[in-house]
Amino acid sequence: MADDFILTLQDVVGGYGRMTILNGTTARIRRAAITTVIGPNGAGKSTMFKAIFGLLPVRSGRMTLEGRDTTNFTPRQMLDAGVSFVPQGRNIFAELTVRHNMELGGVALADQSGLPRRIDAMMQRFPILAEKAGAQAGTLSGGQQKLLEVARGLLLEPKLMLIDEPSIGLSPLMVQEVFGILKALRDSGVTILLIEQNAKQALQLSDYGLVLEQGQTRIEDKASTILADPRIAQLFLGGGLAPAAQ
């Protein structure tokens, strides 16, 4: 049933300038589940997220969110449609306070009068952020900064959250904490689309997996099936999959 899919990509082509990175990418992302995108470095995983979120023009193909065509929506339109994006790397505003960083996550909120209440609720959910509310965000540890980014991305209460490599540079304990948050979100009905370098650990946490290589979807299946697939090890050793694999 098509309605199981919150987000679809059909033969999406796009890239930087004349360079093509997404080369007919196709995906069907299931609602209220965690789907992890894996693939070798440079496969186009981050580029895929940028295209979904309207940060990169799509040359051809089509994307839908809940059946609605969102191809070449702007980021603001994607936010309004219930999607938020936590990009790869460090994306806090180091010189603003933790609270003010969080507040910026509410810029797209239609009813601004509800913003302080939402910020307070988010602070309660992440006590460490409440504790540091008045501190410059740059003084937080790497893990705390990632938490802040996730919290900021949740402020609009999105239906779908795109998260690009949240665990990079975090301590194992912090990784567990972030993954725990993602599971709790999924259990509350939020759809999570995740990119992870640590494929095995991420797939263990996920419901579904998607293997991207050279801008094309090679495998789209249950996470447990992908975990059991011998070809995955081969892929991450640099062997590569034949396009006919599906």
Add this chain to the structure above:
Amino acid sequence: MADFLQLLVAGLATGAIYALAAIGFTLLWQTSQTINFAQGEFVMLPAFLALIAMNLGAPFPLAALIAILGAMVILGLTFKLAIVDPLIKSGPLPLVISTIGVGLLLKDGVKEFYSAEAQPFPKVFPETPFSLGGANFTYAQIAVLGVALAVIMALNWFLAGTRTGRQMQASAQNPTVARILGINVNRMIFYTFLINAILAAVASLLIAPSQFAKFSQGEQLGLAAFVAAIVGGFNQVRGAIVGGLVVGVADNFAPTLLSAAGLSSAYRQALPLFLLVLIILFRPQGLVGRKEERAI
């Protein structure tokens, strides 16, 4: 000591005006990578807008308001829409060259359509001197310093204390993340251009009474603002403030220092460039600067 205080206060008063121009310069750079080589002319023009309004019978306060609004329309809105927006996509060089062109246009426009002569400007604040601890100051100096600092404080409050101000900061620090959060980055950039125009207009109205208004004034003002921005680190508002004050104070101490060193006072003109070279050689990140960092 009294001489020292006297020169210091005079220097801070000039420096605060330079700081206004340097802050605007820095803001444009931060938010839109525009290096505005017409900044000196931006500070020259508003005084003439005020003069035109006064020639038409407007009292000074109204003329000052017209100068500020006129600057917002010409140096803010029109500059952004007609020059920056079409060129920004082509990289920094075409834009830099165009701002040089805009500077020439403003300068020669004023010369052609107003006057090539220096124009006396109403003394808004009394030039009457008073002495304190043996040093002589004028009320005008103190008032100029006060107004400039008040404007700077108001700007700081706006940038740090309002949601729009923080959205502007976010857009400058990391435009991609700002867009991801739904901030209208282009509108924030537009606000920066308006703020720059206001700062230039205030600087213009503050400097005109003591230096007169002259079409060619922008050369020296632009250089001072540029050097102040570099001295301060180029990418920070508080750097521009420090830079402006340093350049202003250095400028006022220059004649005394030059004569003490047995050098001609003509070297004073070269002082900003000398400061520039010193900074680039010994502290390229500026006095209070930090290295640029940008994610994504």
